[in-house]
Amino acid sequence: MNDHSIGSEVLVLRGLSVCLSTGDPVVEDVDLTLHAGEILGVVGESGSGKTTTALSLLGYSTPGTFIAAGQLRIEGKALHMDESMRPMRGSIISYVPQDPAQALNPSLKVAAALKDVLGAHGTPRPGNNAAEDALRRVGFGQAKTVASRFPHQISGGQQQRVSIALALCREPAVVILDEPTTGLDVVTQAQILAELRRLRTEQGVAMVYVTHDLAAVSEVADRIAVMYAGRVVEEGPAEQVLRNPRHPYTRGLLASIPDHVRPRVLEPMPGIAVGVGERPSGCPFAPRCPQRTDDCVAEMPTLEPIGDTRRVRCIHHRKTPPVRTFSVETLPRPSEIGEQPLLMIGDLKAEHRSHREVTVAAEQISFDVNKGECVALVGESGSGKTTILRTIAGLHPIAGGRVLLDGHALPSLVNHRSREQRRRIQLIFQNPAAALNPRQTVAEAIARPAQVLRKLDRRSLPAEVARLLECVRLPVRLANRYPHELSGGERQRVAVARALAAQPDILLCDEITSALDVSVQAAVLQLLLDLRDDFGLGLLFITHDLGVVATIADTVLVLDRGSIVDRGPTRDVLRAPTSDYTRRLLAAAPTVSRTPSSANDPFPVSL
Amino acid sequence: MIFLATNALPGNVAETVLGRNATPELVAKLNHQLHLDEPVLTRYGNWLIGTVRGDLGESAVAVVQGNPESSVTSLIGIPLRNSVVLALISIVCLIPISLLLGTFAAVRAGRAGDYAVSYISLVIGALPEFVFGTLLIAIFFSGLGLFPPVSLIPPGTSPLADVGELVLPVLTLLGVSVAFCARQVRAGVLDTLSERYVTMARLSGISEVRVLWRYALRNALAPSVQTFAQALQYLFGGIIVVETLFAYPGIGQALVQAVTLRDVSSVLAVTFVLAGVYIAINVLADVIVVLAVPKLRTGLR
Numbered sequence: 046m047n048d049h050s051i052g053s054e055v056l057v058l059r060g061l062s063v064c065l066s067t068g069d070p071v072v073e074d075v076d077l078t079l080h081a082g083e084i085l086g087v088v089g090e091s092g093s094g095k096t097t098t099a100l101s102l103l104g105y106s107t108p109g110t111f112i113a114a115g116q117l118r119i120e121g122k123a124l125h126m127d128e129s130m131r132p133m134r135g136s137i138i139s140y141v142p143q144d145p146a147q148a149l150n151p152s153l154k155v156a157a158a159l160k161d162v163l164g165a166h167g168t169p170r171p172g173n174n175a176a177e178d179a180l181r182r183v184g185f186g187q188a189k190t191v192a193s194r195f196p197h198q199i200s201g202g203q204q205q206r207v208s209i210a211l212a213l214c215r216e217p218a219v220v221i222l223d224e225p226t227t228g229l230d231v232v233t234q235a236q237i238l239a240e241l242r243r244l245r246t247e248q249g250v251a252m253v254y255v256t257h258d259l260a261a262v263s264e265v266a267d268r269i270a271v272m273y274a275g276r277v278v279e280e281g282p283a284e285q286v287l288r289n290p291r292h293p294y295t296r297g298l299l300a301s302i303p304d305h306v307r308p309r310v311l312e313p314m315p316g317i318a319v320g321v322g323e324r325p326s327g328c329p330f331a332p333r334c335p336q337r338t339d340d341c342v343a344e345m346p347t348l349e350p351i352g353d354t355r356r357v358r359c360i361h362h363r364k365t366p367p368v369r370t371f372s373v374e375t376l377p378r379p380s381e382i383g384e385q386p387l388l389m390i391g392d393l394k395a396e397h398r399s400h401r402e403v404t405v406a407a408e409q410i411s412f413d414v415n416k417g418e419c420v421a422l423v424g425e426s427g428s429g430k431t432t433i434l435r436t437i438a439g440l441h442p443i444a445g446g447r448v449l450l451d452g453h454a455l456p457s458l459v460n461h462r463s464r465e466q467r468r469r470i471q472l473i474f475q476n477p478a479a480a481l482n483p484r485q486t487v488a489e490a491i492a493r494p495a496q497v498l499r500k501l502d503r504r505s506l507p508a509e510v511a512r513l514l515e516c517v518r519l520p521v522r523l524a525n526r527y528p529h530e531l532s533g534g535e536r537q538r539v540a541v542a543r544a545l546a547a548q549p550d551i552l553l554c555d556e557i558t559s560a561l562d563v564s565v566q567a568a569v570l571q572l573l574l575d576l577r578d579d580f581g582l583g584l585l586f587i588t589h590d591l592g593v594v595a596t597i598a599d600t601v602l603v604l605d606r607g608s609i610v611d612r613g614p615t616r617d618v619l620r621a622p623t624s625d626y627t628r629r630l631l632a633a634a635p636t637v638s639r640t641p642s643s644a645n646d647p648f649p650v651s652l
Numbered sequence: 653m654i655f656l657a658t659n660a661l662p663g664n665v666a667e668t669v670l671g672r673n674a675t676p677e678l679v680a681k682l683n684h685q686l687h688l689d690e691p692v693l694t695r696y697g698n699w700l701i702g703t704v705r706g707d708l709g710e711s712a713v714a715v716v717q718g719n720p721e722s723s724v725t726s727l728i729g730i731p732l733r734n735s736v737v738l739a740l741i742s743i744v745c746l747i748p749i750s751l752l753l754g755t756f757a758a759v760r761a762g763r764a765g766d767y768a769v770s771y772i773s774l775v776i777g778a779l780p781e782f783v784f785g786t787l788l789i790a791i792f793f794s795g796l797g798l799f800p801p802v803s804l805i806p807p808g809t810s811p812l813a814d815v816g817e818l819v820l821p822v823l824t825l826l827g828v829s830v831a832f833c834a835r836q837v838r839a840g841v842l843d844t845l846s847e848r849y850v851t852m853a854r855l856s857g858i859s860e861v862r863v864l865w866r867y868a869l870r871n872a873l874a875p876s877v878q879t880f881a882q883a884l885q886y887l888f889g890g891i892i893v894v895e896t897l898f899a900y901p902g903i904g905q906a907l908v909q910a911v912t913l914r915d916v917s918s919v920l921a922v923t924f925v926l927a928g929v930y931i932a933i934n935v936l937a938d939v940i941v942v943l944a945v946p947k948l949r950t951g952l953r
Contacts, residue, residue: 103855135857142855147848152870152946161866165857195946211856 086266104130281355394445534565754837777831881937
């Protein structure tokens with residue numbers, strides 16, 4: 046696959062170090078090489094230094110950091126990595142940001158934004174035609190219409206495509222893409238990825254694709270560099286790195302990724318990534334590493350070559366075991382399913398009302414959740430899945446149909462439900478930062494439901510908080526912290542602990558892992574599965590990630606524009622979908638089990 | 653409400669105007685002549701009807717003094733014009749100066765230039781107008797002998813006839829309002845400078861001047877417009893002190909005089925006009941904000 050496209054070296058980075066103004070290194074000693082027409086995936090979790098590295102390639106360092114060392118050559122020309130690179134930006138090397146909604150000037154129409162970039166640095170300011178051409182090149186059918194829109198008037202997918210047009214309009218040799226598809230739904234993501242492959246092939250642009258999403262990167266990258274704690278820990282051809290990871294961290298990442306093509310038991314990595322300033326002197330991954338020895342802690346391992354094409358920073362890389370493919374489907378499951386359904390949803394309808402307008406968010410929704418069963422509700426944004434969940438929780442009025450708990454109808458709104466009914470159904474939100482009271486400590490947040498809904502007396506609360514923290518695998522010392530002192534993954538686990546404090550029978554989860562790093566996601570998912578199996582908890586799980594569905598769900602409901610289009614046991618729906626919509630979702634979902642060569646473009650690019 | 657407040661003031665116009673010569677009979681006669689003996693509600697009704705017709709009533713004082721031009725409209729016309737001239741000159745200077753200073757301070761945030769602008773504007777902003785005005789008089793009149801300390805505009809001449817007379821009042825007004833506006837602009841630009849689209853523009857190779865102008869300042873305009881609207885309102889209404897200091901015959905002075913003389917209809921007329929101006933400025937500012945922010949102009953998708 047790689048042979049046809051690999052050309053001469055376009056970009057060479059040597060010995061990059063970026064430090065905080067306090068002197069603590071963020072990125073250390075990073076070497077990257079990019080060949081003409083190649084896509085290099087730079088993969089890592091939050092805090093790994095991948096975005097810092099990407100920005101350094103444009104001579105940019107975010108406020109509070111500075112580029113301490115490093116040599117950069119692009120197309121053979123040595124460049125100073127500082128603001129002197131501004132004339133090169135856009136013309137030789139360009140950048141596609143993570144969140145296009147925030148990265149486009151809200152006051153400029155698309156055409157004006159393009160003309161600003163096209164006309165930067167003395168080149169004569171181009172006309173509308175040049176702007177429309179730039180849009181057409183990234184696959185916009187109706188370039189004229191889009192050109193005359195403001196950013197808020199186009200969809201997220203279109204915004205990202207405009208960002209790509211901005212990056213490509215001056216035909217640079219290298220494009221840096223920083224999480225370009227995070228936040229987009231799978232179908233749009235698949236279109237963007239297909240678009241990138243096409244641009245690479247047709248225009249020979251070399252790309253650096255920065256992401257935390259190994260599945261997405263496996264769909265486009267020729268080579269992969271994995272970063273951990275500010276260093277490259279493994280590098281090599283994408284297929285080899287994904288099939289046969291040599292660094293235990295790469296292996297851990299791969300084992301954490303839920304995959305819908307080959308569903309398997311996740312193996313969460315222990316611990317969390319080390320932060321800037323608290324990196325150990327030896328191998329930074331050692332504290333979390335299952336194959337650590339005393340030698341690992343002694344000194345930083347070097348990036349050693351293995352064969353001609355790969356390098357790995359691990360002294361025990363020969364010992365790294367392959368990723369186990371322990372299929373979920375072969376696991377024994379407690380067979381409590383089928384008795385009396387815990388939760389029965391019958392012909393449910395939900396509406397959104399604004400002024401005199403009534404929009405139906407969902408209708409004719411019927412399904413059951415049994416004790417110890419996990420039901421996944423899948424669909425793109427706008428499919429009504431969150432509204433359904435909120436209606437069941439009593440946060441949104443029932444417009445028709447009914448919600449039965451143990452055969453008894455629940456009142457529409459939560460304030461009409463009895464304390465016992467409220468206790469039995471708990472909801473966890475997508476964004477834990479917004480769902481936790483910033484003025485409550487972890488212990489207070491967790492103790493509250495236990496005290497109010499279970500009537501536990503004050504003296505038994507500390508023990509209960511400790512038990513729940515252990516349950517979600519958080520150290521008890523976090524009990525007196527405030528939410529802002531925690532990482533995203535820790536906060537979400539506090540939110541889970543708070544829901545569990547009510548000892549619910551049913552847990553409603555709204556995309557609770559979508560903002561988490563894969564290793565943390567794996568830990569949270571594993572926790573939910575344990576609770577399901579140990580306590581017979583019923584789970585209703587909203588997600589757009591089919592990999593997550595394959596890993597944890599017993600039953601799947603696929604939702605499209607407010608109605609259920611596909612349903613059944615998970616393996617049946619994923620293997621033999623009955624609706625076109627499900628088939629499209631499945632084809633679009635990225636997976637590490639598909640290599641770039643086998644990835645075809647299921648979506649003709651259109652708007 | 654203003655109507656009630658003015659009526660609640662102790663004393664009335666008849667007593668004030670007649671001064672020591674007032675006998676109860678004379679006061680009663682004058683009160684009757686001015687319809688001041690009618691119940692408050694009736695007078696309010698009459699005033700309201702008159703106002704709607706564009707007739708702001710007659711100045712009681714002028715009537716008593718036998719002034720032929722007794723209609724309030726003509727009496728406050730000239731002070732109003734003088735004040736508008738003063739306010740407009742100030743705002744025309746104010747906008748570019750605050751934008752420049754505010755942007756400059758934002759770009760230099762945390763450095764000497766920023767501290768200079770911020771501290772100086774803080775100090776000037778904290779000074780009352782009369783202190784700052786007196787300082788200016790001390791420097792420019794007493795010290796340098798450049799500009800006159802009073803702006804006596806003879807009746808019948810335009811305030812623009814002698815521009816030198818306007819310099820000190822305008823400077824005083826600017827001193828106080830630039831300090832306030834520049835700090836607001838600085839905050840607005842500082843906000844937009846930390847937006848991702850500004851970083852993105854820098855990463856797209858767009859020159860720094862253009863980034864500042866089209867990306868940072870452009871999006872900081874909406875909050876700045878509100879600030880300037882507030883400043884303009886202040887310039888129209890809050891300049892009483894400055895007008896008194898420089899003896900500038902503007903609407904503020906007219907108001908002070910009217911209140912002193914318990915000239916109810918003049919007070920009403922002045923406050924009525926000022927309220928109208930306030931409302932007009934607010935509406936105008938909102939319209940400009942909507943025009944300046946595409947998201948508001950084009951409606952949410």
